[in-house]
Amino acid sequence: xxxxxxxxxxxxxxxxxxxxxxxxxxxxxxxxxxxxxxxxxxxxxxxxxxxxxxxxxxxxxxxxxxxxxxxxxxxxxxxxxxxxxxxxxxxxxxxxxxxxxxxxxxxxxxxxxxxxxxxxxxxxxxxxxxxxxxxxxxxxxxxxxxxxxxxxxxxxxxxxxxxxxxxxxxxxxxxxxxxxxxxxxxxxxxxxxxxxxxxxxxxxxxxxxxxx
Amino acid sequence: xxxxxxxxxxxxxxxxxxxxxxxxxxxxxxxxxxxxxxxxxxxxxxxxxxxxxxxxxxxxxxxxxxxxxxxxxxxxxxxxxxxxxxxxxxxxxxxxxxxxxxxxxxxxxxxxxxxxxxxxxxxxxxxxxxxxxxxxxxxxxxxxxxxxxxxxxxxxxxxxxxxxxxxxxxxxxxxxxxxxxxxxxxxxxxxxxxxxxxxxxxxxxxxxxxxx
Amino acid sequence: xxxxxxxxxxxxxxxxxxxxxxxxxxxxxxxxxxxxxxxxxxxxxxxxxxxxxxxxxxxxxxxxxxxxxxxxxxxxxxxxxxxxxxxxxxxxxxxxxxxxxxxxxxxxxxxxxxxxxxxxxxxxxxxxxxxxxxxxxxxxxxxxxxxxxxxxxxxxxxxxxxxxxxxxxxxxxxxxxxxxxxxxxxxxxxxxxxxxxxxxxxxxxxxxxxxx
Amino acid sequence: xxxxxxxxxxxxxxxxxxxxxxxxxxxxxxxxxxxxxxxxxxxxxxxxxxxxxxxxxxxxxxxxxxxxxxxxxxxxxxxxxxxxxxxxxxxxxxxxxxxxxxxxxxxxxxxxxxxxxxxxxxxxxxxxxxxxxxxxxxxxxxxxxxxxxxxxxxxxxxxxxxxxxxxxxxxxxxxxxxxxxxxxxxxxxxxxxxxxxxxxxxxxxxxxxxxx
DNA sequence: CATGAATGAGCATTCATTCAT
DNA sequence: TATGAATGAATGCTCATTCAT
Numbered sequence: 001x002x003x004x005x006x007x008x009x010x011x012x013x014x015x016x017x018x019x020x021x022x023x024x025x026x027x028x029x030x031x032x033x034x035x036x037x038x039x040x041x042x043x044x045x046x047x048x049x050x051x052x053x054x055x056x057x058x059x060x061x062x063x064x065x066x067x068x069x070x071x072x073x074x075x076x077x078x079x080x081x082x083x084x085x086x087x088x089x090x091x092x093x094x095x096x097x098x099x100x101x102x103x104x105x106x107x108x109x110x111x112x113x114x115x116x117x118x119x120x121x122x123x124x125x126x127x128x129x130x131x132x133x134x135x136x137x138x139x140x141x142x143x144x145x146x147x148x149x150x151x152x153x154x155x156x157x158x159x160x161x162x163x164x165x166x167x168x169x170x171x172x173x174x175x176x177x178x179x180x181x182x183x184x185x186x187x188x189x190x191x192x193x194x195x196x197x198x199x200x201x202x203x204x205x206x207x208x209x210x211x212x
Numbered sequence: 213x214x215x216x217x218x219x220x221x222x223x224x225x226x227x228x229x230x231x232x233x234x235x236x237x238x239x240x241x242x243x244x245x246x247x248x249x250x251x252x253x254x255x256x257x258x259x260x261x262x263x264x265x266x267x268x269x270x271x272x273x274x275x276x277x278x279x280x281x282x283x284x285x286x287x288x289x290x291x292x293x294x295x296x297x298x299x300x301x302x303x304x305x306x307x308x309x310x311x312x313x314x315x316x317x318x319x320x321x322x323x324x325x326x327x328x329x330x331x332x333x334x335x336x337x338x339x340x341x342x343x344x345x346x347x348x349x350x351x352x353x354x355x356x357x358x359x360x361x362x363x364x365x366x367x368x369x370x371x372x373x374x375x376x377x378x379x380x381x382x383x384x385x386x387x388x389x390x391x392x393x394x395x396x397x398x399x400x401x402x403x404x405x406x407x408x409x410x411x412x413x414x415x416x417x418x419x420x421x422x423x424x
Numbered sequence: 425x426x427x428x429x430x431x432x433x434x435x436x437x438x439x440x441x442x443x444x445x446x447x448x449x450x451x452x453x454x455x456x457x458x459x460x461x462x463x464x465x466x467x468x469x470x471x472x473x474x475x476x477x478x479x480x481x482x483x484x485x486x487x488x489x490x491x492x493x494x495x496x497x498x499x500x501x502x503x504x505x506x507x508x509x510x511x512x513x514x515x516x517x518x519x520x521x522x523x524x525x526x527x528x529x530x531x532x533x534x535x536x537x538x539x540x541x542x543x544x545x546x547x548x549x550x551x552x553x554x555x556x557x558x559x560x561x562x563x564x565x566x567x568x569x570x571x572x573x574x575x576x577x578x579x580x581x582x583x584x585x586x587x588x589x590x591x592x593x594x595x596x597x598x599x600x601x602x603x604x605x606x607x608x609x610x611x612x613x614x615x616x617x618x619x620x621x622x623x624x625x626x627x628x629x630x631x632x633x634x635x636x
Numbered sequence: 637x638x639x640x641x642x643x644x645x646x647x648x649x650x651x652x653x654x655x656x657x658x659x660x661x662x663x664x665x666x667x668x669x670x671x672x673x674x675x676x677x678x679x680x681x682x683x684x685x686x687x688x689x690x691x692x693x694x695x696x697x698x699x700x701x702x703x704x705x706x707x708x709x710x711x712x713x714x715x716x717x718x719x720x721x722x723x724x725x726x727x728x729x730x731x732x733x734x735x736x737x738x739x740x741x742x743x744x745x746x747x748x749x750x751x752x753x754x755x756x757x758x759x760x761x762x763x764x765x766x767x768x769x770x771x772x773x774x775x776x777x778x779x780x781x782x783x784x785x786x787x788x789x790x791x792x793x794x795x796x797x798x799x800x801x802x803x804x805x806x807x808x809x810x811x812x813x814x815x816x817x818x819x820x821x822x823x824x825x826x827x828x829x830x831x832x833x834x835x836x837x838x839x840x841x842x843x844x845x846x847x848x
Numbered sequence: 849c850a851t852g853a854a855t856g857a858g859c860a861t862t863c864a865t866t867c868a869t
Numbered sequence: 870t871a872t873g874a875a876t877g878a879a880t881g882c883t884c885a886t887t888c889a890t
Contacts, residue, residue, distance in 0.1 A: 057871070136390055171379045183340040267882095269852095476885090560814055594810055598803045606757050
């Protein structure tokens, strides 16, 4: 290809074209707000600022657009790097982790993603499973790895790391996440989160701290 | 023809008519499988074994049929009476409660109800809130009441009863409920439940048991 | 069959049963208010104070119920006896006739009947034709007969009696009936009617009174 | 393929797009034949030669499609310019007006429009009123204006111009319009119209011509 | 005869998807 | 590539009609 003045713009066809991102950003909002069935391709096109036809240039159908979005969400949420320094003392590290974790779980559209994926999991089990594996189990694994390090460091005594990690993660949510996701209470404040996380840390260490 | 006077008048049109129950049973299945939007009135009629028109004899519209079902689900799940004898020792009572609780949470369609309600909570906040209040908060309250009794009995030391109760309830779910609801793992076995609940009891008592 | 004590009450099956009238009265209101298509058998049953099923005991279907009502309306409106004394002077008789005629044409549900029948005339030409023949043409004929008598009495000179009669009838409606039926103005008052009728009489006699 | 540059850009989506007209033409037929309730969007789509979905691209719903058609009908019927030369002698001008007026009133679908609008006027008063104002009252006003000019020219003596104009318009319809609209007689012939109009002119002038 | 529960065809309307430009 | 007009199947819902009681 020598010509530098192309007669036609060659489409990139890339997965990462700006247009593709633009569509996914618009679609994400609509899907998270209205759910898979509640979202219409029309609304998605409007939210994305493209024509309906363009949607089908980048995605085969509604289903695969949805899957792509969940996939990206998995990547993003899975990528969040919690500060789990294996050398850090449990009390501090767990407290910081708990607060950061709750920040994500309860941030305005974090709940939407969980809710949306959960809702569709029965009809699209792959989507549900991937989300679980790549977001929840992934975070759980990272925390479990930290706990293993602290056991090695003789600070903690734990036999089932995944279980312990999940116990801690769930205790951080106690009285906060469920009311929020069921729309029974608003997003918790930082103070509320701090109090609940502190209580979780106390309970966790009371049970798992190595006895002298 | 022996008699033209029927021996019993069949009551009709009542709120508790058999037909109404039949419709709700069919609709429940479809709603729980497909979600509010995914469920079509046609499919519901078929599942209930009645004609589409009959649906509208008993329920004003799809929305109110759905609400009735969630309402009934609340009543049913709220009615479950856990054996929370205030005089019973925490170790036994919590273990039994935990197992019974998980039985309900993970029974084949318990998850579906939670999932379906959670999914629609953003668009139908009343439905979400009522479900939370009458099922989750209700159970939490009963457990909190038990804990208060054990604190009075000097067995436990707790400052926030609701928080402690929810910590225990969530720990019972650890590694079991989320994979199940995201379709990442099948319904947990009794053995798995027992192990997780035992761990939760241990951790809970390590933190909240009164020191001698 | 000899028994004089029937096991079941024998239905009269008569056309003039009270129930039949009751149904027609209710149905009339609904049909006239909402038109043939707009009226539902449900609403008719409610308006008539009978069950939906009973409607079908007395009438084969919606269509024939409607026809029966129009038929009765024809009879009623055709039966109205205007005081057209052949010996009475035209000025007085026409003025009285005009007022009485407008009374009927513009009475609250007189317009509804005309409107309803007119609306359906294209799809049910028999209904339209019968209404025209038995109400409008009938009244026109009676007035034409009166005019003939006055021509015989040398008071008037007319060559086409039906045409003259209709000219008078329509002039009586001028500026009153159309706005009323198109909902552009409310039912005219007696004073308005009187003024318009007086003008019609004047114009009519100016043209048709015998010259001395 | 000779050229990829089209010679003319086809404008689309306009209010006056060919498609929109095509739909209105088809819908007009169906509405006028069957009335508002009797017309189904399915039938309208078929009559217009478009799919059901396309109907909703151009019109928000059935109601507004209907209103658009009546509005257009008003414009069309209101636009008809009768030859009402204020300098013309009443006898000629009224005769020509009467014939032209009856031509419109009785043309195959002129009656349908009146009938359809009249039928719905009770339930859609705005539609009825607009039609009355913009078609009937409008024509009446133009004729009244002419009569005023002839009064000024000393040819006629009239005190209520609108009333006189409507008297003339209605007399032109005598024995012709009502049977036609009630489907009791076919569309009148030109000869019938001429005879009735001539009679109306005679009667009108007998009453309103200035005495010498 | 009278009822009203039950039906299913039909309604207006929406929406994922296609395709000519 | 990007468009948006067009489609027609599917949706929630209504209603004339039937029929067991």
